[in-house]
Each structure stands twice: as C-alpha cells, then as structure tokens.
Amino acid sequence: MADLKSMKGVSEKDRKMIADAETLLGPEPDSMGVVKNYFWGNLRGELLFPYPDIAETSPQETAECDQLLARLEAYLKEEHPSIEIDQEQHIPEWVIKKLFDLGVLGMTIPKEQGGLGMGITSYNRVLELIGKYCGSTAVVVSAHQSIGCKAVMLFGTPEQKERWLPKLAREWLSAFCLSEPNVGCDAGGQETRCELSEDGTHFILNGEKKWATSGAISGLFTVMAKQKMGDGKDKVTALVCTPDMDGIDIFQKNRAKCGIRGTWQARIRFTNVRVPRENVLHKEGRGLNVALTCLNYGRCTLSAGMLGGAKRAKDQAIKWAQTRFQFQRPLAEFELVREKIAHMSALCYAMDSVLYMTTGMLDRHDEDIMLETAICKVFCSEMGWRSVNDAVQIMGGEGYMTENEVERIFRDSRINTIVEGANEVMQGFIFGYGGKQLAEKMLGVKDAVEGFKFSPAVIRAAIPLGSEVFLGIRKRSPDAPSLSEELKPYGERLCRHISELTYQFKKASKMHDAKIIERQCVQARIADAAMYIHAWACTLSRLDRDIRAGGEGTEFEANRAAALHFFEIAELEIADRYRGIYENADKSMLKAADLAIKHSDTLPNSDYSIHEKSPNAQGTGRALKQESIKQFPGHHHYVSGGTGREAMESAN
Numbered sequence: 253m254a255d256l257k258s259m260k261g262v263s264e265k266d267r268k269m270i271a272d273a274e275t276l277l278g279p280e281p282d283s284m285g286v287v288k289n290y291f292w293g294n295l296r297g298e299l300l301f302p303y304p305d306i307a308e309t310s311p312q313e314t315a316e317c318d319q320l321l322a323r324l325e326a327y328l329k330e331e332h333p334s335i336e337i338d339q340e341q342h343i344p345e346w347v348i349k350k351l352f353d354l355g356v357l358g359m360t361i362p363k364e365q366g367g368l369g370m371g372i373t374s375y376n377r378v379l380e381l382i383g384k385y386c387g388s389t390a391v392v393v394s395a396h397q398s399i400g401c402k403a404v405m406l407f408g409t410p411e412q413k414e415r416w417l418p419k420l421a422r423e424w425l426s427a428f429c430l431s432e433p434n435v436g437c438d439a440g441g442q443e444t445r446c447e448l449s450e451d452g453t454h455f456i457l458n459g460e461k462k463w464a465t466s467g468a469i470s471g472l473f474t475v476m477a478k479q480k481m482g483d484g485k486d487k488v489t490a491l492v493c494t495p496d497m498d499g500i501d502i503f504q505k506n507r508a509k510c511g512i513r514g515t516w517q518a519r520i521r522f523t524n525v526r527v528p529r530e531n532v533l534h535k536e537g538r539g540l541n542v543a544l545t546c547l548n549y550g551r552c553t554l555s556a557g558m559l560g561g562a563k564r565a566k567d568q569a570i571k572w573a574q575t576r577f578q579f580q581r582p583l584a585e586f587e588l589v590r591e592k593i594a595h596m597s598a599l600c601y602a603m604d605s606v607l608y609m610t611t612g613m614l615d616r617h618d619e620d621i622m623l624e625t626a627i628c629k630v631f632c633s634e635m636g637w638r639s640v641n642d643a644v645q646i647m648g649g650e651g652y653m654t655e656n657e658v659e660r661i662f663r664d665s666r667i668n669t670i671v672e673g674a675n676e677v678m679q680g681f682i683f684g685y686g687g688k689q690l691a692e693k694m695l696g697v698k699d700a701v702e703g704f705k706f707s708p709a710v711i712r713a714a715i716p717l718g719s720e721v722f723l724g725i726r727k728r729s730p731d732a733p734s735l736s737e738e739l740k741p742y743g744e745r746l747c748r749h750i751s752e753l754t755y756q757f758k759k760a761s762k763m764h765d766a767k768i769i770e771r772q773c774v775q776a777r778i779a780d781a782a783m784y785i786h787a788w789a790c791t792l793s794r795l796d797r798d799i800r801a802g803g804e805g806t807e808f809e810a811n812r813a814a815a816l817h818f819f820e821i822a823e824l825e826i827a828d829r830y831r832g833i834y835e836n837a838d839k840s841m842l843k844a845a846d847l848a849i850k851h852s853d854t855l856p857n858s859d860y861s862i863h864e865k866s867p868n869a870q871g872t873g874r875a876l877k878q879e880s881i882k883q884f885p886g887h888h889h890y891v892s893g894g895t896g897r898e899a900m901e902s903a904n
Contacts, residue, residue, distance in 0.1 A: 280689065281619045283619055284296075284689070285299070285619070285623060285624060286299050286623075286786065286789075287623035287782060288685075290750050291753065291757055291782065293727040293730065293754035293755075294730055294750070295747060297733040299618065300733070301733045301796070302793065302796070304373070313374055314374070316374075317377060321381055324354055324381060328381070328384075328386070331350075332385055334386040337388050337514035338386075338660050343392060343514045347389070348425065352422055355367070356382075357393060357397065358420065358421030358422060360405070361397075361417050361420060361421040362405075365414070365417035365418050365421055366418040376607060376611050377556075379393060379394060379557050381560060382560065383556060384560040384564040387561055387664025387665070388513060388515050388664065389514065390553075391465065391512050391557065394554060394556075394557060395466055395515075396425050396466065397553075398546065398552070398553040399428035399546040399547065400428050400470070400472070400474065401426045402550075403533055404426075407533045407534040407542050411530075412530075416492070424470065424472055425469055425470040426473070427465060427467040427472070427474070427518065428464065428465070429464045429473050429475040429476065431462050431463040432444060432459070432460060433462050439488075439540060439543055442478045442488055443459060444461065444476070444478065445458055445477055445478045445479070446527065447479070448479075449526075455477075455479075455489075455527045455529065456525070457491065457522045457524075458522055459521075460520065460522070464518045464520055465516070465517050467516070467518025467519075467520055470495065471494060474491075474542075474546075475492075476489075476539050477491060477539070481537050488537070488539035489537055491527045491533070493522075497525050497527070500522060501523065501886065502518050502519070503885075504518060504519035504885070504886050508883075508884075511662075512664050548621060549614065549625075550672050551625045551629035552610055552614065552628055554629060554633065555607050558603075559600070559604060561665055562603065562635075562636040562640055565643035565644075565661045566593075566596040566597065566600055566643060569592075569642065569643035570584070573646050576647075592645065594814070595642060595817075595821070596639045597810065598814045598818035599635040600639060602787050602818045602822075603632045604794075605793070605794040606787050607628060607632060609790040609793065609794070610624050610628040622685065626682055629672055629673065630682070631783055636665055636668065637666065637668065640661050640665045641662070643658050643661075644662050676772075679779040679780065680772060680779070682783065683778050686782060690754070694758065694761060697717055720758055720759070721759060726755050729750065730750055731747070732746070735792070736799045736800055739792060749788070749823075752830070753778070757778055759833075760778060760833055773836070773838050774833055778829070780825070784829075787818070788818075788819060792815075792819075857869055857872035857873055857874075858872065
C-alpha cells in the first residue's frame with residue numbers, strides 16, 4: 253500500500269503533519285470499523301443491527317442503574333443547587349460528597365475497588381440525567397471518570413489499581429493533565445518533559461499544564477509528558493502524580509468563564525517533581541495511547557451531558573410554545589415555531605441514537621471505534637447546540653433571562669463544540685482517518701499505472717476505480733439490512749448514500765490530488781456527509797428495535813415521527829455537502845480571508861488579546877482587565893487526597 257507522505261506536490265510541512273498524525277494514531281486495527289467501511293462503500297450491518305440493548309444483555313446492571321437514576325433524580329430535583337453553582341462559580345463540598353455517597357463518582361470503577369462496576373452505557377445514562385439539571389456537575393463527573401481515573405482503570409497494573417482506585421471511587425477527584433499553553437488539539441506536541449533519574453528509580457518532571465478540570469481539588473493527576481527514548485526519539489509517557497509531591501504548584505485554580513461556571517480548570521506547574529517509576533501508566537513512551545483511549549470515553553460522556561441539556565431545553569420550549577399566546581393564538585400553532593419543535597425533536601432522537609450506539613460499541617469492546625466516538629462528539633455537540641438555540645428562540649426574551657434554566661443550558665452547551673477536540677479538527681480527523689486506507693490504495697494504483705506496472709492485482713483495482721472516477725459509474729450499493737417492513741425504504745436509501753459517499757470521496761481526491769491535504773473545506777463537507785450517514789444508520793437501527801418491540805403510545809409515535817423527520821433532514825444535509833464540493837464560494841472566501849488578515853496586520857496588537865505563547869507576537873497584546881471579575885488564585889497548601897474543600901472556600 254502506498255504512503256500518503258509520498259504523494260507528489262505535498263509540502264514538507266504537510267508531510268510532517270501526516271507523519272505526526274500517523275504516529276499519534278498508532279497502527280491500523282486489523283478490522284475496519286463501521287465508519288471506515290462507509291468510505292469504502294460498505295455497510296457493516298452486523299455492528300449496527302440490532303441496536304445495542306443493555307436491558308437485554310445486562311438486565312441486572314440495568315436494574316441497578318435504574319435504581320441509581322431514581323435516587324439521583326430525586327436528589328437533583330430536590331437538593332442540587334444548580335443556580336448557586338452557576339452564580340457562585342463553584343460546586344460546594346457537600347455536593348461532591350453527596351455524589352460520592354450516591355456512587356455516581358465511582359460507578360464505573362470495579363466493585364472490588366469500591367465502585368459500582370457499571371458499564372459505559374449505564375454511566376452515560378447517568379451523565380445524561382445530570383446534564384438535564386446542571387452542565388457544570390456533568391462536566392466534573394465526566395472529567396473524573398471518563399478521563400481522570402479511566403487511565404488507571406484501563407492501563408494501571410493490579411498494584412496501581414489497588415493503590416488508587418478505592419480512593420477515586422469514594423474520596424478523591426482526579427484530573428487529566430494533557431493540554432498546555434502551547435498544546436490544545438495537537439496532543440502529540442507536549443512540551444512538558446520527564447527524564448529518568450540516573451539510578452532509574454524515578455522521573456524528573458518539568459513543565460506546565462492548562463485547563464485541567466478539577467485540578468485544584470483533585471487527589472490524583474494523570475500527566476502526559478515527553479520522554480527521550482532509547483532510540484533517541486521523543487515519545488509521550490503517562491505519569492500519575494499526587495498534589496502533595498514537592499515541586500507541584502497549582503498557581504491558578506480557575507478562571508471566570510461564560511458557561512459551565514461551576515467547574516474549575518487549573519493551571520499547574522511542575523518543577524523538578526520526583527515521580528516514582530512505578531507511577532508510569534501502561535508503558536514508557538505509550539502515553540498517547542493512554543490519552544487517546546481515554547478521550548474516546550470522554551467524547552461520549554460530553555455527548556451525554558449535551559443530550560440531557562438539549563432534551564430539557566426542548567421540553568421546556570414546547571411547553572412554552574403551548575402556553576405562550578401571541579395574536580390570540582399559542583405559539584405552537586405557528587408554522588415556523590412548529591418547524592423548530594420538529595427540528596429539536598428530530599435532532600434529540602438522532603443524538604440519543606448515536607450516543608447509545610457508540611456506548612454499546614464501547615461496552616462490547618469493538619476494535620476500531622475512534623471515528624465512531626469522534627462523530628458522536630461532533631454530532632451531539634453541534635446538534636445539541638442547534639437544539640438549545642432553537643429553544644431560546646421559541647422562548648424569546650424569557651429564554652434569555654437567567655432565572656430560566658434554558659439560558660444556563662445555552663451557555664453551558666457552547667463549550668462542547670470546542671473541547672475534547674474542536675469540531676473543525678474532528679472533521680479533518682473523520683475525513684483523514686476515515687479515508688486514509690482507501691486513499692493509499694488509490695495512490696498505489698495511480699503510481700503503478702503511471703509507472704506502467706500492470707500486474708493482475710493492479711488491473712483488478714484500477715478498472716473499478718477508473719470506472720468511478722472517470723466515468724461516474726457508482727459502486728454497487730451494499731445490501732440493505734433486515735428491517736421491519738415500514739423501514740425498508742429508509743434502509744435502501746441509507747445504502748445508496750453509502751455508495752455515493754465512496755464515489756464523492758474518490759472524485760474529490762482525484763480532483764484536488766495532493767492539494768486535498770490542505771483543502772479543509774472539502775474535507776469538512778465529506779466528513780459531514782459521513783457523519784449524517786452514520787447518524788442515519790444509528791437512528792434507523794434504534795427505530796427498528798422500537799418498532800419490533802411493539803412500541804405504542806404518544807411517546808413512541810412522537811419518536812417515530814421525529815426519526816422519520818431526521819431522515820429527511822439528513823438527506824437534505826448530505827446533498828448540500830456534496831453540492832458544496834463543486835458549487836461553493838471557497839475561492840472568494842480565501843481571498844476575503846487573505847485580505848481581512850492583511851488588514852488585521854495594520855491594527856495594533858495592543859488593542860487585542862494575543863496568545864500568551866505566540867511564536868510571533870508574544871507580549872504584544874492588550875493587558876486584560878480583571879476588575880470586577882471573580883478571581884481564583886492558586887495556593888501551595890494541599891492535603892493529599894482531599895476533595896478541595898479548603899480550595900473552594902478560599903475562593904469565596
């Protein structure tokens with residue numbers, strides 16, 4: 253198979269980017285997952301149908317989770333201080349203790365280590381419920397279990413698990429230290445470093461981490477740091493630290509922000525911190541594997557919190573539309589309001605379908621799920637944001653008022669399109685990782701034909717590729733899955749869309765050749781089409797399950813109508829993305845962007861915020877005004893394993 257880095261016309265900068273991405277992702281799994289197969293024009297129906305059903309596969313866990321949800325909802329309705337958390341910008345100590353006592357903060361930790369031992373689907377059901385009431389709390393729970401202690405659960409030795417997991421199940425919050433002042437989405441660009449001591453007993457850790465959720469109130473950190481390996485190459489190693497280690501300075505506990513105001517994102521400096529070698533997670537130099545695996549889980553729980561908030565906003569907006577009258581009629585009678593109600597309903601059903609299809613894949617340990625979790629994150633964050641925005645619009649001025657929870661959901665939701673991989677980065681990832689193997693096959697055939705190397709294998713590959721790319725003859729659609737009678741047409745349409753996706757990917761790759769590497773707008777359009785196709789498949793599978801289960805009643809009928817509406821929405825969106833490959837304003841966009849940037853060069857940096865670590869403008873920006881903004885300064889005094897009561901109280 254050809255190597256993308258060998259493509260003619262690829263710049264050195266892009267070659268390095270491809271190489272870094274390949275290093276970051278690691279080796280290809282032996283078996284391609286669902287989304288990769290879409291790019292090849294295939295449908296792995298056995299991984300999608302029937303829809304995962306935890307009640308059927310794990311009835312005891314489902315019953316235990318149902319009981320937990322009942323206790324949790326009673327607490328959230330009657331006691332949880334959602335407004336106080338948002339307005340005071342902190343989560344009280346008693347709330348953290350309550351969540352530990354309920355078992356929420358240890359629900360995925362095995363029972364033998366003091367947790368509830370529940371799977372990913374059950375965990376996301378809990379996060380969805382919390383997301384309905386408080387986005388800040390959902391983020392804190394997610395950061396602790398999805399990425400904080402998940403690293404120890406997945407990659408810890410038996411000794412490490414026994415040492416730390418009981419504390420993480422009952423007492424300690426945990427923090428995941430990946431991002432840095434100069435490192436956001438580029439997880440492989442770590443500047444924090446660790447060096448093995450001469451006697452080989454410990455690491456010397458130096459560097460700085462940023463955006464560590466709950467870092468100031470955690471008893472354990474998972475820290476990613478570059479280490480020079482025996483072959484002279486720098487690789488990332490994952491280390492476990494505790495806040496009582498000498499040289500750890502949490503010099504910023506939090507910053508005031510737009511939404512999820514109750515969460516605390518710490519800034520932590522590590523200065524010659526001695527970390528015992530036995531605190532390495534997984535293997536030295538394999539820290540990126542730890543980080544990326546944990547992010548797969550984090551992207552799901554982010555989606556669950558978003559789903560809960562979107563559902564709550566939708567239900568509130570519909571109630572408002574029924575009871576708010578204008579022109580002697582309820583808002584719910586106006587067609588443009590009904591359009592928003594239908595849109596919210598369709599997106600919420602589809603988000604639900606995508607989320608729990610993904611958690612089902614994680615629970616059964618599917619081999620190749622990076623793209624599925626990425627799509628789950630992008631789809632749920634984007635569609636959730638759209639739904640909440642529609643809810644605010646329906647409620648009008650009242651939707652903008654702080655005492656109405658929709659306003660808080662609106663602010664809390666916005667961050668979801670940025671964190672756990674910005675959606676724009678994820679679009680490039682879906683395109684690149686989804687089509688990588690197919691692109692390499694196409695490149696290999698192209699090189700062979702240009703070099704007149706006409707082996708039987710080349711001819712067998714070249715003929716169908718040439719038929720598609722040059723003659724427009726689509727690959728035969730995959731066989732439709734076995735579905736209930738009323739859904740068979742939607743299964744056939746899904747398969748035609750999958751066939752069209754591989755055609756459009758191949759055609760766009762040929763049209764742009766090496767330039768496709770830098771044509772992010774084209775990449776995003778194809779990635780979006782793949783995303784809507786996957787959401788269609790998940791929604792179809794779930795609706796089929798509900799129909800076969802004999803669904804009835806108003807809730808079922810509403811869900812069925814919502815799903816069918818989503819198919820129509822998705823079809824229009826997919827067609828729009830394909831049309832945009834050929835009919836677009838990209839040329840004028842690039843010119844307008846170039847000139848806007850050129851004009852910006854004439855404006856003084858001193859009037860604007862400039863990134864603190866900018867390689868070309870550091871120190872030239874305006875001084876940020878802090879007056880009247882709540883401050884959360886750091887301090888040096890910690891109790892190992894504390895939940896941060898002192899830190900919280902000192903900020904208020």
